[in-house]
Amino acid sequence: MISSGKIVQCKLCPKECKLPQGGRGDCRVRVNIGNKLYSLVYGKPCAVHVDPIEKKPMFHFLPGARAFSIATAGCNLHCKFCQNWEISQTPPEETSNYNLSPQDIVNETLLSKCETIAYTYSDPMIYFEYTYDTAVIAKTKGIRNILVTASYINPEPLRKLCKVVHGANVDIKAFDEKFYQNVCSARLKPVLDALLIYKEEGVFVEITNLLVSTLNDDPKIIKKMCDWIVKELGDDIPMHFSRFWPMYQLKNLPPTPVSTLMQARDIALNCGLRYVYVGNVPGLEAENTYCPNCHNCIIKRIGFSVENNLVTANGKCSICGYSIKGVWT
C-alpha cells in the first residue's frame, strides 16, 4: 500500500524536502522509493560539451583552458530568468540523456584533452552524488574540478565536495532576500554561508551576479553586496556582472543596458574589489584583467578567447611583479 510508506527527508539542500512514498524533491531529481532516497540522474547527463573555461566564467583559473562541461536535468532553484531553463526546469524523463558513469566522464575528458571538468549549466548540487564521484576520480588523474553553481546546499555536503573541488563560480542572484524568495524560490543566507565555507576550505571562487533590468540592478543593493564580499571574502575575489537576456518567464523585460553593467562595475571598484568584469557583452574593456598595481592590461580577452596573457606561471604580473589572485598552473 502506498500509504504505508514512510516520509523521507532530503538533507542535501536547505529546502530539506519531505517526500512521501514516490514523491520527488523540489529539484525534480530525487525521489523516495521504498523509504530510501534515490537520485534519478546519476550517470545520466543531458548536456556534454567542451567549452572554454572563460565561458563559465572563470577568468583567474587556467586562462585558455578547456572545460569538459556536463549537466543533468533539474535544479533546486526556479529562477524566472533562468538562461538554461530547458534542462534546469525539466524532469530527467523529458530530457535526452547519455549513459555515462563517472569513470566514462573522466575518460572522455582525457580523450578531449581538457584540463578541467566543469559541473555546470543546471546546478551540480542537485546531481551531488554524480558530481562527487566524478570529481574524486578526476582528481586522481590530475584534472581540476570546477563548480558553476548557485550553491544552495547544506554545509555538510558542501564541505565534503570541497575536498575534491578546485574552483567554483558562485552565482549571487541578488543581495536581497525578497528577490531570492520571489524570483528564485530560495533564500540568500544559505548562499552566503556557502561562500564562507568555500573560503574556509580553500576552494578558489569567482562570483557572478546576473543583473536583471529593474529587478536587481538597484545600485544600493549592488553596493551592499560588494561591501559584504570585500569584508567577508576579500577584495581580490574576481567579480562578474553578467548581462541578462530576455528568457523563460521574464521575456517581457529588456536586456540589461550596458550602462547599468558598467555602473555596477564602477560601484564594485569603488567598494575596493580589484578584479571586476562585465559578461555577455563581447568587446568591452571590462572583459580584460588589469593589474591592480601598475594598471596595465595583463590578460586581454575577446569573448571567450584569450588574446594575450601576461600573468606568469607563479601568478605575478609580468610587468611589475604584483601577485594576482588565481590558479595559473
Place this chain on the structure above:
Amino acid sequence: MEKITRRYFYKIILNIIGFFTIGSAFIKLNKKSISSDTIVEKYKEAMYYKVI
C-alpha cells in the same frame, strides 16, 4: 568604453560561429561515439537524507 575595431568585430563573429558549429559537431560526435561499457545503475541511492 573601448571601441570595437573591425578586426575585433570579425573575431567576435568567428567566435560565435565557431562556438555553435564546434559545439553542435561535438554533440553529434557524442551521440555517435560516446558509449559506455559500464552499466550505470537506474537509480543511485542518494547521500544525505533521513527517514522520518
